[in-house]
Amino acid sequence: MPATSELVxxxxxxLIEELLFGLAKGNDVALCTTFYWYYRACRAAVLGAGGHLSGPFQELDNDEQEQAILSLLELRNDIELPDSxxxxxxxAQIAKRHPRLNLLNLEAVAVGQLTGATVWLSAEAAGGVLPDVLDQEGVTWKTVRIVTD
Structure with a gap:
């Protein structure tokens, strides 16, 4: 990856959008995700339920759906995962300041702090508690809207 790429x-x-349709196309970014977000994406792909995570898989025909699920279960090498x-x-330090924050959000804040990366949130995630905590903890974030045809 080029040294000038921004880590997000x-x-x-x-993550699902990137693997299915290429979210980062045209952006000079290096991608990272968290273990918890990666797990939730895999779970949605494998189990499905029709929600905002598994919905994109339901729109694919069977062969495309199988390939998409494999792309999650065998995450591309260019998408980084944090060091635990x-x-x-x-x-644990963040949890002392925000004791009601769940593991998913604690991990996102911690990885954002440790990497200095910008956290990209889908519209659904940006509507939750995470943005306020990211602001309080000095982590840069932005909402990335998924454009559907």
């Missing part, structure tokens, strides 16, 4: 952390919905050794202690 994508949430579960944006520094992440877990940072999560």
């Amino acid at each position: 952390i994508v949430d579960d919905r944006l 050794r520094p992440t877990v202690p940072r999560m």
